[in-house]
Amino acid sequence: MNSFLLVGLFSACVLLCACQPEQIKGDKTTHEKQASTAKGDLTSESSAIKDEISLPTEPSSENVAANELQPKSIVEEKTNPQANKLIESIGFADEQTKAIDILSNTESQKNYTPFCNLFSNQHEPNGLSEVDLTAKRKAFCDKISRRLASVSHQSCLAAKLAPTGCNSVAGVPLMLREFPPIEGKKPLGRVLVIGGTHGDELTSVSVTFGWIEKLNKFHSGLFHWHILPSMNPDGLLPRSAQRTNHNGVDLNRNMPSDDWQQNALEYWHTKGGKNPRKFPGDQANSEPETQWLVDEIELFKPDAIISVHAPYGVVDFDALRLDTAPKSLGKLHLNLLGTYPGSLGNYAGINRNIPVVTLELPHAWEMPSAKESDLIWQDIVAWLKETFEAKNSTGISSNGH
Numbered sequence: 001m002n003s004f005l006l007v008g009l010f011s012a013c014v015l016l017c018a019c020q021p022e023q024i025k026g027d028k029t030t031h032e033k034q035a036s037t038a039k040g041d042l043t044s045e046s047s048a049i050k051d052e053i054s055l056p057t058e059p060s061s062e063n064v065a066a067n068e069l070q071p072k073s074i075v076e077e078k079t080n081p082q083a084n085k086l087i088e089s090i091g092f093a094d095e096q097t098k099a100i101d102i103l104s105n106t107e108s109q110k111n112y113t114p115f116c117n118l119f120s121n122q123h124e125p126n127g128l129s130e131v132d133l134t135a136k137r138k139a140f141c142d143k144i145s146r147r148l149a150s151v152s153h154q155s156c157l158a159a160k161l162a163p164t165g166c167n168s169v170a171g172v173p174l175m176l177r178e179f180p181p182i183e184g185k186k187p188l189g190r191v192l193v194i195g196g197t198h199g200d201e202l203t204s205v206s207v208t209f210g211w212i213e214k215l216n217k218f219h220s221g222l223f224h225w226h227i228l229p230s231m232n233p234d235g236l237l238p239r240s241a242q243r244t245n246h247n248g249v250d251l252n253r254n255m256p257s258d259d260w261q262q263n264a265l266e267y268w269h270t271k272g273g274k275n276p277r278k279f280p281g282d283q284a285n286s287e288p289e290t291q292w293l294v295d296e297i298e299l300f301k302p303d304a305i306i307s308v309h310a311p312y313g314v315v316d317f318d319a320l321r322l323d324t325a326p327k328s329l330g331k332l333h334l335n336l337l338g339t340y341p342g343s344l345g346n347y348a349g350i351n352r353n354i355p356v357v358t359l360e361l362p363h364a365w366e367m368p369s370a371k372e373s374d375l376i377w378q379d380i381v382a383w384l385k386e387t388f389e390a391k392n393s394t395g396i397s398s399n400g401h
């Protein structure tokens, strides 16, 4: 198997050097390091072994090698049982949407003091002129499109991201796109989508941009969306991408879950082998990126959260009722990976009973096919619709967190 993997890695490097010299030049040591890490490291999350490239049309040796990293039950292709795929498809153009702020007067918002969140519930960011907004978008998209082969500068701009008011440690704005309710149509629920929590999972950012593009065409008001493609730009943007943020903290271990104080550092020391990739920080919620997410959950009050990761190739789920989990999204199947002190699934799913779907794409640096990405998206929408309709029919308010 290792020989397959090494052949795949070599092919990947050749391909990358040919396709994207400006991104790869001088990065040889990083790739070598990643290759040696991936070898024999079947259980870690460190198999980010190639840069994100346009999808191959034929299975490559790298595909074979990467698939060997996954349990057999996950690799098997199964027919998706959801025959009727749903998409948000009524065809309202984005420009025709008219915002209805259904959140502005809730009690908890009045009482909550945000860490840094100034804008994310505003359809027009307060205090930011159109000129400033355009400049921030352009600066952000310059960085993103240089980093990600599958997100062009134009498509990044078309995502119409707006600054949340929170910045990364290194000062990069956390940029969010809202698809608000449409006048006359009550959304079934509020959905938060997050990509790029781990900076070395490049596909999670690109796939999330792809879904924004989809909603640009098809947002029908079925849900109220907040979508943030890159939660950890400091981990993503450097030539040598890293899982942690600029302070070396794993953002998915830094959420202030109820057990953080008691367990997070001890778990990291004892069971985690002090793996620097999974350092939970010195304190819960110490990082501006996690503070944004805490603010966002408090203020937007999502009814469900979709968090995109890689490269395990499964669907993970955290909530008090696990029987409500999606059984599969595209060809990725439910496989509960467990919860950890400081993880989003623990904080939001277990402590606050907001269902968290963690989508683990099969590869961190190689995009799923457009068809597979479409199928995943359709299944997410179908699952959200089914879940919210069931919840609404029981008479539980969607503000009930």
Ligand SMILES: [Zn+2]
Residues within 6 Å of the ligand: 045, 197, 198, 201, 309, 310
């Ligand atoms: Zn991850």
